[in-house]
Amino acid sequence: MEITKLTDAERFDPAKMTKNLLVASDHMFCDLYCLEPGQAQKVHAHDGSDKVYVVLDGTATLTVGEEVQAVGPGHAVVARAGVAHGIRNDSAGRVTALVVMAPKP
Amino acid sequence: MEITKLTDAERFDPAKMTKNLLVASDHMFCDLYCLEPGQAQKVHAHDGSDKVYVVLDGTATLTVGEEVQAVGPGHAVVARAGVAHGIRNDSAGRVTALVVMAPKP
Numbered sequence: 291m292e293i294t295k296l297t298d299a300e301r302f303d304p305a306k307m308t309k310n311l312l313v314a315s316d317h318m319f320c321d322l323y324c325l326e327p328g329q330a331q332k333v334h335a336h337d338g339s340d341k342v343y344v345v346l347d348g349t350a351t352l353t354v355g356e357e358v359q360a361v362g363p364g365h366a367v368v369a370r371a372g373v374a375h376g377i378r379n380d381s382a383g384r385v386t387a388l389v390v391m392a393p394k395p
Numbered sequence: 396m397e398i399t400k401l402t403d404a405e406r407f408d409p410a411k412m413t414k415n416l417l418v419a420s421d422h423m424f425c426d427l428y429c430l431e432p433g434q435a436q437k438v439h440a441h442d443g444s445d446k447v448y449v450v451l452d453g454t455a456t457l458t459v460g461e462e463v464q465a466v467g468p469g470h471a472v473v474a475r476a477g478v479a480h481g482i483r484n485d486s487a488g489r490v491t492a493l494v495v496m497a498p499k500p
């Protein structure tokens with residue numbers, strides 16, 4: 291059985307946020323994003339793929355379209371195909387988020 | 396912004412396990428499964444869709460193909476298209492799991 295322990299994938303880099311693969315399949319992938327304070331994923335869009343962020347630890351600042359919002363642990367946010375989105379860490383603590391994307395771009 | 400608090404979707408039913416929608420998009424959906432002790436999802440397969448289980452609380456018993464394994468919180472398990480899979484709660488406590496499926500069957 292393919293089992294991944296989420297915390298085993300945790301990796302923080304003082305230079306930039308990290309994306310750490312948890313699961314890749316033909317139809318989707320799941321990453322663990324790790325952001326030190328001040329780190330960010332540039333706002334971008336995917337034409338044909340939806341993305342879901344599930345904040346696991348810390349408070350992330352999510353951008354979806356024109357909206358920017360602080361999102362705490364245990365919340366899921368969807369960015370549908372074609373809609374600009376990004377995550378950043380404006381907080382004083384670390385942020386980890388489970389990120390699902392389908393289909394694989 | 397479409398934000399769902401996972402615990403807001405939590406719903407336990409003494410009669411059977413529940414599947415509670417968190418996010419639905421064109422390319423995937425995310426459910427929160429809630430299982431009381433003894434409850435189960437029948438082992439089944441989807442021809443064209445992959446499923447990922449992320450156990451959030453409690454210890455679930457996952458079946459993927461011929462394998463059956465106890466899986467604790469913070470672990471992700473993938474069941475690829477065509478492979479039989481299911482979740483049950485053989486423990487004495489409640490189980491919640493985030494379940495992602497792509498594409499929507």
